[in-house]
Amino acid sequence: MPLDASDTTWIIVATGLVMMMTPALGFFEAGLLRSKNSLSVIMQTFSGLAILSALWFILGFTMVYGQTLSGIIGGSDWLFFNGVPHEEALSYAPTIPGITFASYMMMLAVITPLLMTGAIAERTKWSAFLVLMIAWSIFIYYPLAHWVWGKGGWLAQIGVFDFAGGIVIHTSAGMSSLAAAIVLKRRKNFGTALLLPHNIPLAVIGASLLWLGWFGFNAGSGFITGALASNVLLVTHIGSAMGAIVWMLLSWKRSGRASLTAVINGALVGLVAVTPSAAYITAQNAFFLAIIAGLISYFAMILFKEKLKIDDALDVGAVHGVTGITGSLAVGFIASNAINHSVPNGLLMGGGPALLQAQAIGVGVAIILGFGGTLIISKIINKIMGLRVKEAEEDICLDITQHAEKAYLE
Amino acid sequence: MPLDASDTTWIIVATGLVMMMTPALGFFEAGLLRSKNSLSVIMQTFSGLAILSALWFILGFTMVYGQTLSGIIGGSDWLFFNGVPHEEALSYAPTIPGITFASYMMMLAVITPLLMTGAIAERTKWSAFLVLMIAWSIFIYYPLAHWVWGKGGWLAQIGVFDFAGGIVIHTSAGMSSLAAAIVLKRRKNFGTALLLPHNIPLAVIGASLLWLGWFGFNAGSGFITGALASNVLLVTHIGSAMGAIVWMLLSWKRSGRASLTAVINGALVGLVAVTPSAAYITAQNAFFLAIIAGLISYFAMILFKEKLKIDDALDVGAVHGVTGITGSLAVGFIASNAINHSVPNGLLMGGGPALLQAQAIGVGVAIILGFGGTLIISKIINKIMGLRVKEAEEDICLDITQHAEKAYLE
Amino acid sequence: MPLDASDTTWIIVATGLVMMMTPALGFFEAGLLRSKNSLSVIMQTFSGLAILSALWFILGFTMVYGQTLSGIIGGSDWLFFNGVPHEEALSYAPTIPGITFASYMMMLAVITPLLMTGAIAERTKWSAFLVLMIAWSIFIYYPLAHWVWGKGGWLAQIGVFDFAGGIVIHTSAGMSSLAAAIVLKRRKNFGTALLLPHNIPLAVIGASLLWLGWFGFNAGSGFITGALASNVLLVTHIGSAMGAIVWMLLSWKRSGRASLTAVINGALVGLVAVTPSAAYITAQNAFFLAIIAGLISYFAMILFKEKLKIDDALDVGAVHGVTGITGSLAVGFIASNAINHSVPNGLLMGGGPALLQAQAIGVGVAIILGFGGTLIISKIINKIMGLRVKEAEEDICLDITQHAEKAYLE
Amino acid sequence: MRRRHIWSDDIVKKIDAIIRTELLPIVKEQLKNTGINGMTVYSVSGWSRGKDEVLQWKGHLIVHDFIAKSKLEIIVSDEQVNAVIDTIGKYARTGEHGDGIIFVLPVERAINIKTMDDRDRAFE
Amino acid sequence: MRRRHIWSDDIVKKIDAIIRTELLPIVKEQLKNTGINGMTVYSVSGWSRGKDEVLQWKGHLIVHDFIAKSKLEIIVSDEQVNAVIDTIGKYARTGEHGDGIIFVLPVERAINIKTMDDRDRAFE
C-alpha cells in the first residue's frame, strides 16, 4: 500500500497531541497535590517525557515491534531506531512512514509508566523513581505491549483486542499503581484533612489538555484519518462527557455539593473507559459504557481509599486500573463488526463468548503482570536503594529535599 | 461528492481546537475574576462542556440540522445521533463524514451558551446555572441556529449569511448576557475598586488558547481545507492582532498605561469581529474591520458598564454582543463574491443593499430572541428556584458555598 | 505544481502551533522571573504577537520574500500582503497557497524578536521595548531572513543552509540578546539570591507548549507533510529529550539535586540545536548533536552569567545564541544528502568542507549583524528615549509602573 | 486640612482585629473615617470552637477548620482606641459565629520611618 | 458541655509561636485540646542564624535564608499560658536547628466581636 499523505498528516498531529499529554498529566496531578510537593510531580512527568522517549528510541521500539521471538518479545532489529523506514510503511500502519508509527507509539510508551506518578506521589525518592520507571518499562510495559500489539505476540494470537490501550496501558499501569502504593506505604497524615489540592485551576488545565490529547490518543490509534478516526473522536468525546457527568452527580449526591475535582476525574474515567473499544463501538454505546464505568470506578475509588486504605494518592488504581478493566471487558460485549471489520462481534452484538473470553485472559494477564511485577520491582528497588524519602524529608517536602526548588515563591 | 481525507483530517483537528476553547474560556474568565469565585466559573465551563455535549448528542443536532419543520425547527430524524452517517457526508459538509460535521458543530453548541458565564459570574446559583444553560440551548440557540444554518431555515431563506456564527453565536449570546445580567442584578460592591482580576497569567493562558482555538473555529467552519481555510486563518489572525492593538492603545490613552487585560479582551473582539465574515473578505479588509470593531466595542463596554451600570461582569455584551452585531452587519458591506462564490457582494463591493438588509434582519432577530428570550427564561428560573445565591453566600463566595472547594490552598 | 490539500492542512495546523509559541514563551519567561515583573513579560510577548503580526503583514513579508533587490532586501511587491496569491503557490512552498506560506512565516517573524524579552527582562521601559522590537525587525530580522531564505538572497547564493532558523532566528536573536543586555546594564541585585523564579509550574506550561509548538516550527518548515515532516518531528523530539536529559544531569552534578528549571531549559536547548538541521539529519545524529549542544550551552550560560557577568536574565544568549551557532555549524558536519536531496553532504558525511565554510559565513554574519546591530539600535533608543526604567520604578516593579496591573491579587 | 495625630510614647496602642475576610472591604473603608492614619492587613487563617468551613475531597466533606480570615493591625493614640473598636464592632459584626476578636496591646514606642520621629507630628 | 473561658482585662495574654510549617498540622490539633477557644495562623518567612534552606538556580545552590514558617497567635487567659507553651514545646520541637520561638505579650483588652463583650463569657 502506498503512503497516504492525509493519514500521515493526521498521525503527525496526533503524535503532538499525545506528546502534550505527559506534561498535562503533570499539571493535573500537581494541582491536586499539596503545594509543597507539586514541583516534584511536574519534574517526574516532564523529565520522564525526556528519559522514556530516549529509552523507547534506544530499546523500547524494537522490544515491542521487532520480529517476535516466540511471541514473547521483539528482537533487536530496530535497536536505536536503526532501520526503521522513513519512506516506507511498516505493516502495523500500512499507509504512513515507519518512523511516524514509531514516533507515535513512543508517546504512548512515555505516558504509560508515568501514570503511576499519581499513586506514588509525595513520598518517593527521585532516584528510586527513575529506576522504577526504567525497570517498569523494560520488564512490564515492553513485554505486555509486544504480547498484545506486536505481530505474533501471544495475546494477539489468542484474539485479544485492545484498540488504544485499555489492557496494555490502563489496566497495567493502574494495577501497578496499587502495588507501588502498597510497597511505598501510606503518606504521613493519610486519611486526615490535610491532603487537599492546592491549585485546582492548574489541575483543570491539565485535565483539559488531557481531554484534547486523548483525541490524538484514540483517534490516532487507528493510524488512518477519515470515517474511522471521526467515529473514534466522537466516541472519545462522548465517553469523556458522560464520565464527567456521572462523577459530578455522584459527588453532588455524596457531599451535597457538585465538585470540580470530581468532574475532571470523571472525564478521565470516561476517556479511559472507551479507550480499548473506541474504534469498535458506536457513540451511543460509548454513552452507556461511560456511565457504567463512571459508577464502577467511583465505588472502586472509595473501596481502595476508604476500605482498603491504600494510599494511591490520586486514585490511579481506580481511575485507570479499574476503568481499564471495565472498558477492556466491555469490548467482549459491545464490539461491533459493523463498525470495524477487523474485530469480531461481542457477546451483546451476537458474536458469542469467544471475544469476551479472550479479553478476560488479556485483562487477567495485565493484572498479574502489572500488580505482581510491580510488587517485585518495587520491593527490589526498596531493598537496594530505598523507595521512599526519609520521614524528615517527607515532612519538609519533596520539592526542596529532592530538587532544591520551590514551585512558587513570592 | 466522495469524502475527502484532507478535509476530514482538518475538521477532526479543528474539532479538537474548538473543544479546547470551552475550558480556555473558563481560564480566561477565572483569571479576571476574584480568587474566591474563580473555581465556580471553571466548574461552569468544564461541566458545561460535558453537559451541553450530551444535550447536543441527544437533542441539539437534530433540532438544528434535522429535516426542517416549516423553517422553524429541525425534525427528530437524528435524535441521539441515530442515523447520522459515518461513511457518508451530509449536504451541509459534502466532503466529510456526517458524524464529523455533527461532532464539530457540537463544540460550537457547547461554547455558545457558556459565553454567558462571564456575564452572570460571581452571583449565580449552581443549580440555576444548569437550568439556564439547558433552557437557553433548547429555546434560543437550537432554533436560531436552525433558522440561519439549517437547510430551509427561514433566515437562511431570506439570504442571511453568517459564516462562523456572528449572529447565531456572538450576537445572541452577547445580548442574552445583558438580559441575564439585568435580571440577576448587580453584584455587591459593583462599581467599587474591589472587583479586580486575581490571576492575569491564567487569563492570558485562556486567551491564548482561545486565539488558537479560533483558527479551528473559523477556518474549520468552511468544512474544507485548502485556500479557503488558509484565507480564513489569515483573516482571523489579522482580526485578532488588530483588535488587540486597538484596545491596547485605547487603554493606554485612557489610563496612561497600556493594559494587558485590555489587550486580551481586544484580541477577542478582533476574533469575534471577523467571525461572521471570515470566509467572505480579504485579510486587508479584516485589518480595518477589526480596528472599527475594536473602537465600537470599547465604547460599548464603557456605555454598558459605566453609563447603564449593567453588571455584565466580564463585558460579554460588549465584547461578543456588540462586536457580533458589528461584524455581522459588516458582511453586508464587505462580503466579496470574488473571495467566496457562495456569497453575494456587499454594499461596498458593488452588490447593492440586499445583503445588508438580510444581515440587518438576521441581527435584529438574534437581538430580540437573545435578549427577550433570555429575559423571560431568567425571570422564570428566578421565580421558580431563584437565580442568585443568598447575600451571605455571595459574601463568602461561590466556590465554597456552591462547590465546597477552593481554587487555591497553601 | 498543483496545490496539495494534505500539505496545506499540515501547514495550517503548523501555523497554529507556531502562533501559540509566542504566548508560551511569555509563560515560560514569566514563571522564571519574579512575581512583580511577571505580568510585564507576558504583556510584551502577547502584545508583540499582535504588533509584529501587523508589521509582517504590512512590511515584513515583502521585505523578506519580495523580488530581491540585488540580494540585499525584498522589493515592495507584496506590501500589505497585496497580491499574495490565495489559490496559487509561491515558489518558496510550491504545494500550498501563497497566503498559507506567508501566514506561516508570519509566526516565525513574530517570535524571533520576542526571544529577546528574556534577556531584557525586569528593567526595560515598555515604550522603548516597542521601538526596539519594531526597529530590530526592520533592520535586522527582515534583511537577514532575506539573505538566507529569500530567493536570490546573498547568503543563500553562497550556499548557506538554515532549515528552520538556526542562523536567522536563534543565532541572531541570541546574540542580539547579549548586546541588549549589555546596553541595558545589570539589574539591581544581579548576582544575589534575590532573583529566583516565582512560578515554576507556569514556566513548565510555557515549556510544554513550546515543545509542542516546535513540532509545527520544524516539521512545518519543509512545507510538506509525509516522510520529510515525519523525520523532522522525530529529530525534533529526540533533540528536545536529549537536551533535557543533559541539562538535568548537569544540574544534578553541579548542585547535588536535579533541577526542573534546568530540565526545561535543556529541552529548549535541544530544540534549538536541531532546528537548523532538522530536515537534513537522522534522528540518531540528532541524539548526539543535542548532547553536545547541551554541554556547550550549559557552560556558555555559566560563562556569560558568572564570568562575564552579563545580565541576560534568562540566558537567551546561551540557550538560543550559542546553541543556534552550534546547530548551524553542525549542518556543515552532519547534513546528509541521503536524508534530503536539496542539501549537500556535510564534512562527516563525506561532502568536504564547502558546506561548513558556507555555514560559518552565515553564522558569522548573523553574529555581527545581530550583536553589532542591536548594540547600535539599543544605544540609539537609549539616547533618544531611555531604554531602562528609573531606579525607583525598577524597585517597585514593571507591572505596576509600566502597566498599572498586577499579575496576582488575592 | 489634615487631621493632626498626637502620638507619644506613653499613650500609643496597637489594636489587632481578626475579622471575616468578606467584610474587610467595608470595614477598611469605614475605619478610614475614624481618623486613623494607617492600617495594615494580614491574610491569616483562623480556628475557633464552633462551625467550620466545609470542603470536599473525593466526595467527603472535610472540616476545613482553619478558615481564611483577615487581620487588621492599627496603631493608634489612646483616645482613638474606642472609636476604632466601635467601628469594627459595627461593621465587622454579623452576630453569627465566626465574627472574630479584637485585642489591644500596649506599645512602647512608635516611629514613623519617613521622619524617624517617634513623637508628635510623626504622621503629618 | 462547652468549657468556660474566663477572660478579664488584666489577665489576658497573647502567645505567639513561630514554628516549622511541616509541624503545624499536629501542633494545631494538639492545641485544640488545651482548652483554648481559638487561634490564628500566619504564613511567614523566617531567618535565624544557622542552617538555611537551600534552593538552586542555574546549578548554583543558593542559600534561601528565609524559610517558610508558620506563626500561631493565641489569645489566652493567664492560667492557660503554661498549658499552651507546654503543648507547643512538646509538638513543635524536634531538637534540631530551626524549631522556632515562642513569645508572650501582655494584652490590655480582648473583645469578642460577635458579642462585643470584653469581659467573661465573651467566648461562649
Add this chain to the structure above:
Amino acid sequence: MRRRHIWSDDIVKKIDAIIRTELLPIVKEQLKNTGINGMTVYSVSGWSRGKDEVLQWKGHLIVHDFIAKSKLEIIVSDEQVNAVIDTIGKYARTGEHGDGIIFVLPVERAINIKTMDDRDRAFE
C-alpha cells in the same frame, strides 16, 4: 565565634517594622549585621493617608489603596533595640511617602523552642 545573645524575661522587646517591600532585601541583609539572632517576615498590605498605588481596570485608574508591604518582626534584648531601629531607619527610609512605621512592644517571655529555655543562652 558566635555572638552571645542575652535574653531575660524582663528586658525583651518585640520590634515590628512595616517597610517597603522593594527595600526588604537590603534591610534584611543589614539587620543580620546588628547582632540579632533571628527575624520573621510577613507579607501584608498596608494603607496610609496619602498617595496610593494605582491599578487599572477597564481603562480606569483605580486607587488600589492597600499596597503590598513587608512587615519585619524581631525579638531583641533591650540593648539591641536602638541598633535595630537605627538600621531600619537607615535602610528602609527613602524620605518619600510610604516608608512605613516601626513600633516596639514589651515582651513578657521569650522561649526558644529547640531548648524550651526562656532565659539566657536560649539562642545559642
